[in-house]
């Protein structure tokens with residue numbers, strides 16, 4: 001077996017991830033329990049859904065004999081950072097295609113600087129090209145320019161493909177019999193797709209999209225169809241908590257996040273995790289859950305990644 005294939009032995013993830021119960025009056029008053037599923041503790045460089053989504057792709061890349069990973073992201077992408085780290089740890093070369101050619105001549109922000117320090121080659125493309133990156137002709141041109149003559153293993157934006165959704169099955173399985181309702185922040189929807197399938201009806205999942213647009217239900221369904229053959233599990237989206245869109249914040253979200261850190265000693269990632277917990281707490285305060293319900297919020301990433 002190629003050394004790269006044994007991703008678990010090489011990276012030693014902490015699995016299953018721990019579950020912490022927190023005491024919070026906003027939940028206790030409604031007779032519901034709140035658990036935090038600490039996926040952020042799985043691995044320091046591949047936290048949370050990054051591990052669950054990347055591990056199957058890394059195995060597939062190694063099995064296909066590919067030495068170079070190519071993937072996509074915005075200037076603050078957690079996925080780009082995790083892919084760069086995985087490349088460093090496992091010996092893959094990595095190429096990150098970054099949205100926004102206006103960034104090319106500027107100093108790298110800390111997130112992209114970390115990617116570069118981990119050996120990732122950054123390729124900046126215009127927003128127009130980036131939007132069309134999945135079109136075969138555009139992708140072929142990008143590959144040709146970024147890695148001429150090289151057979152790259154291409155991982156989509158956010159790391160979400162069928163393999164990634166299947167990698168998130170384990171998240172749902174770890175929560176079966178532990179929680180009745182599981183909350184997760186959604187970007188591309190891959191984590192929710194696998195989580196809901198892994199719960200397999202033993203609990204329901206609520207996804208809180210962090211982007212505006214109302215397109216995500218279709219994405220989650222198509223990821224589930226690609227990974228599992230059909231829509232599966234009991235899941236829904238609550239679109240009220242994106243706070244204006246990706247990486248946008250509201251005074252309410254900031255106040256919630258600061259208060260949560262003060263109450264529980266846990267700083268939340270403001271781009272994703274805080275929006276899910278803000279949504280879940282609001283639902284609890286709206287008495288959306290019957291007394292006796294156990295809720296779990298998935299802490300999908302570290303709390304220091306705000307742009």
Ligand SMILES: Cc1ncc(COP(=O)(O)O)c(C=O)c1O
Nearest residue numbers: 186187188189190191272300301
């Ligand atoms: C910390 C964090 N939480 C949640 C998500 C959303 O995951 P998905 O894109 O699978 O919906 C991401 C993005 O990958 C993320 O970085």
